Amino acid sequence: LLETIQKLHSSLVxxxxxxxxxxxxxxxxxxxxxxxxxxxAVDQKQGQILVTSDRNALYEGDFLTIDLEDDQIALINENALEIFGKDGEIIPLKFAPLTIKNTPHEKGEFSHYMLKEIHEQPSAIRRTLEGRYDLEQDRVLVNLPKSFYQFFPTVTKIALVGCGTSYHAACICAHFIEELTRIPANAHIASEYRYKETLTDETTLVIGISQSGETADTIGALREAKRRKAKILSITNVQHSSIIRESDYHLMTQAGLEISVCSTKAFTSQLLLLYLLTLEFTQIKYGALPQGNTWIQNLRTLPSLVEAILEKKREIQEIARKASQIDRILFVGRQYMFYTALESSLKLKEISYIYSLCYPAGELKHGPLALVDENTLTIALLGHGPTFQKTCSNVQEIQARKGKIFALHQKQHPLEEISPDFSFSIDATIEPALLPILFSVALQLFAFYVALEKGHDIDHPKNLAKSVTVE
Known part of the structure; x- marks a missing residue:
């Protein structure tokens, strides 16, 4: 049998x-x-051996696991497990223990996993923050190995790579890194980065972001970065995943199991961990956090601010009910709000199947304004400072073309210059860089309720998978 399998295996491309x-x-x-x-995975209690491509498929229990290496062949029967190398040599079995704890797989009081996971974000944020700051010392403590802190002072540039939602987290963080550390930072779509002649070398830190840790294009991008001698730091939500084995350093979000294909709490947890990482970079470079403990205090308020948004979900549901009749939706924002708009537009596309586009608000006059008419809804994310007034001016241009407006804004910045068709205010006095988490939660709810109005299978949108392990 082994000989037959080896012959077949050698012919596979x-x-x-x-x-x-x-x-x-x-x-x-x-x-x-x-x-x-x-x-x-060997179930120690049941005596069963399971084969899976995703650890999330394993049920609650204690397992001994082996990650099969490329071109190895495993033969499993009721009496034995044997692994053979490419040339037929026997590979010693090296098990790693894995315990799957009480992870609630049921929807409980919620109609959908997505809605449940949206509501789990305050606790996911608290878990991701836990043990990662010292309020008395005004310091962030991400707790990377000592070798990272020796390497980081040599870093001249940072590249963040990811796909889909993880790429949007990378975009937000790249902006934040440059703002605080003054180190050049760029976000890259992983499937583009791996084939691009980037200026990557031994002074480059590449941050790979993947919820599952198994995203094929992100793994490919990290392998290419390693070939160019960059150091790899990965951020995932799944222990023992493939990306960890490709990385020099690794950090785990604490979002917990996410079942719905449409990512919610994994995204905000990624974003939070990237914020913490950026603050640690700033500490390493300058010796202290900017503005003392203001950043830490702001981060600690995030769970309660998210809870306040969730309490207003009926308000968002009513807006979504009316918006669900519109076939074309345009998202606009500036700076951090543009990247947040990208993520929110993706959420809406994924589960409502509405044709949704996203542009920086300042680009409207360079083409997208031609699409605006009375049958178009523009969702405007009104940020903070000078971008608030500029985006309001862009909204007025849309209104002059009879386009409908749904404006999201901070309560502290009332809508005096525009009269939108719909609006949602977020009561939060917080650093502008942290607003993407709050605006994202509100628009996750919006996407959910639009899809609910349309009667779609929200947790399992057509043509999509939770973990994209193919290119």
């Missing part, structure tokens, strides 16, 4: 993860992989 049974050997399970995750 490309990337794959396979578990199969030979018709002449019905009691033996065969597993092999190349460039894709495949995990062997």
């Amino acid at each position: 490309g990337s794959f993860a396979v578990a199969c049974i030979h018709k002449d050997h019905p009691n033996t399970l065969i597993a092999t992989k190349r460039d894709k995750p495949l995990i062997l």
Whole structure:
């Protein structure tokens, strides 16, 4: 059997993860992989061996796990587990313990996993913050290895790579890194970065962001960065994932299991951890946080501010009910609010299937304004400072073309110059860089309720998967 599988395996081209049974050997399970995750998990209580590409598929219990390496072949039967290398040599079994604890898989009082996970964000934020700051010392404590703190002073540029929602978190953080540390930082779509001639070398820190830790394009991008001698820091929400093995350093968000395909709490947890990381970079470079403990105090208020938004969900639901009749929706914002608008537009597309576009508000006159008419809804994210007035001016241009407006703003900045069709205020006096978390939560609810009005399968949108392990 092994010889037959080896011959077949040598003829396979490309990337794959396979578990199969030979018709002449019905009691033996065969597993092999190349460039894709495949995990062997031994249930210590049940005595079963499971094969999975995603640890989230494992049920509650204590497991011993092995991550199969490329081109290895596992033969599994009721009596034994054997792993063979490419040339048929026996590979010693090296198990890693894994305990799956009480992770509530039920929706409970909620109609959908997405709604449940939106409401879990205050607790996810608290978990991600826990143990990562010292209020008395006015310091952030991300707790990376000592070697990272020795390496970071040599960093001349930072690249953040991710796909989809993780890319949007990267965009927000790249802006924040440059603002606080004055180190050049750029966000890259992973599938583009891996084929791009970037200025990546041994003085580059590459931050790979992936909720699952198995995103194929992000893994490919990190391998390319390693080839160019960059140091890799990864951020994931799943322990023991493939991206961790590609990284020099690794940080875990504490979002907990996220089941809905549409990411909510994983995104805000990524963003929060990236904020903390940026503050730590600033400490390393300048010896202290800017504005003393103001940043830490602001971060600590986030859970209660998110809870205040969730308490106003009926207000958002009513706006969504009316907006669900509109077929074209345009998102606009500036600076941090533009990147937040990108993420919010993606959320709406994913689950409502509404054709949604997103532009920096200042770009409206350079083309997108031609799309605006009485059948268009523009969702304007009105930020802070000079961008608030500028975005209000852009909104007035849309209104002059009879376009409908849904404006989101801080309560401290009343809408005196515009009269939107719909508005939602966020009562928060907070650093502008942190507003994306609050605006995102409000627009997650908006996307959810629009999709609910349309009767779609919100937790399982068509053509999409939770973990994208193929290119």
